[in-house]
Amino acid sequence: MTFETQMWRALGVYRVLALVYACLLYLRESGTYAHPAAGWAGVGIMVAWTGFTVLAYRRPAGRSWPVLAADLALGAALVVGSRYINDIERIEAGALTLPTIWVSAAVLAWAIKGGPWAGVAAAAVLGVANVFERGAVTAENIHNIVLLALAGSVVGYAARLIRVSEDTLARALQVEAATRERERLARDIHDGVLQVLALVQRRGGELGGDAAELGRLAGEQEVALRTLVANRDDQAAFGPDGDAALAGSRDLRALLRGLGTTQVTVSAPATPVVLPAPVAGEVAAAVQAALDNVRTHVGPAAQAWVLVEDEPGGIVVTVRDDGPGIPAGRLDAAAAEGRLGVSHSIRGRLRDLGGEASVTSAPGHGTEVELRLPRSSG
């Protein structure tokens, strides 16, 4: 149930209570009226109208301006009518009108429906009726009018506030639902795009020539998009909102998978390999350097494999290529010539992290760079 519906129900309760009050008053005063029968008829009209409005205001369609106008007109008519059914002397002495506070329900209805100004306007109409009933402008009259106008404006203001906050809430829920739907669509679209890229890569490779180049590009884009999606999930898991112990940590697998291409295969365990973010970044940079080395020394078409192992003693990352390998002895010579400069930067990085890097190679079996990083206590 909306807040607005609840306000209309509260108005119904108010109107019934006001009716009971008016009835009790008339029961006590009916003897003093000039036309008691007409007074009873007026009470009957109030009872019937109260029943009608309580039912009508339940449904939004029943809270239309014509009904509200009739509500107010009836109230004003009963106020004015009081002058003709009560004793005129008693009226001029300040007797209450027949409906008394029952008419204020119409003011509140206008306020709920149209806001503070509508409430004040309705109060003004009843004020004019009041003055006419009394036949003069008196302090009492003015007092009643001010009270009615105050009630009308306050309730109208509150009703407007409630309506605005309800709209805001509804809009927020709408935005949230839309965001969820957009994310679901994005996942579907990503999946579709990834499938198509993989297919283009597959077909392109088979067709050869320019198509093979297109296929290779599609393959690279597939890896890039997949890494983007995976990293977003990774960040969601390890972000500042995640487990406090994992804040500032990265899954090494996610970083290394980003280095995967059609020529570089990255293999890793199924469980996250969590390292402090800077350490993971350094290891990934060392692997990148090793892969650059492969590209430079074996060739741009060289295949390479990256294996991540999470052992009890530490992390082992191996980068192997399918190049001709380096004959024994040549390795040291190459180092002496400065040709393994990149390897030095790899070694340097690992040493800074408290680990080590080793290069092994045999003719026909490619070259292997093994990075070992002990699990530090800190």
Next chain:
Amino acid sequence: MPPEAGSPDAPGATGPVIRVMVVDDHPMWREAVARDLTEAGYQVVATAGDGAQAVRLAPAARPDVVVMDLNMPQLSGVEVTAHIVAANPAVRVRVVAASGEQDDVLQAVKAGATGYLVKSASREELLEAVRRTAAGDPVFTPGLAGLLLGEYRRLASAAPAGTGDTPRLTDRETEVLRLVAKGLSYRQIAERLVLSHRTVQNHVQNTLNKLQLHNRVELVRYAIEQGLDD
């Protein structure tokens, strides 16, 4: 392992035609794979667009090999694999997964899949994988070897040493698996370790069998425990 593609003989030439079922929620991909397989002489007995359909069709279609996408709505590839293998242990399921779905691949392999292929694999790699899967030869990619290594380490660190029923790799099996994970072909591994090609294959097969057996034992134990608890 593309380097040892072996004799590219037509699969139907030597024996009965190999029956293949293709399961993938992406119609374009499904049709491309089915067409490739048909052109290569395989009989595509069924295609399914989702997991539930695959489980429904499998008993009637009686495929020898199922080529299945892991990432599907509703019933996942892992669950479908478990269903199909439970219904007929002779069916060989080859999972096709995108990179980045490693955990699912591992679960599928433990549930009985005979290996996996990446989505970006070429036509030749796909056909070769299906041929070897049908022949009962697990096709290990480096990615799968890396997953198995990680899983055995996880099991070893989760259970204290000396516990009898945790599957463990022998040193030789670990050595072989690591070389597979580093992209060496069986031939290269055999050469390096001075073993026969067949022995390397057996070692690799063993690493998979132990894990699947362990998984089945665990499932049975779980079922019994649930039954006794109720």
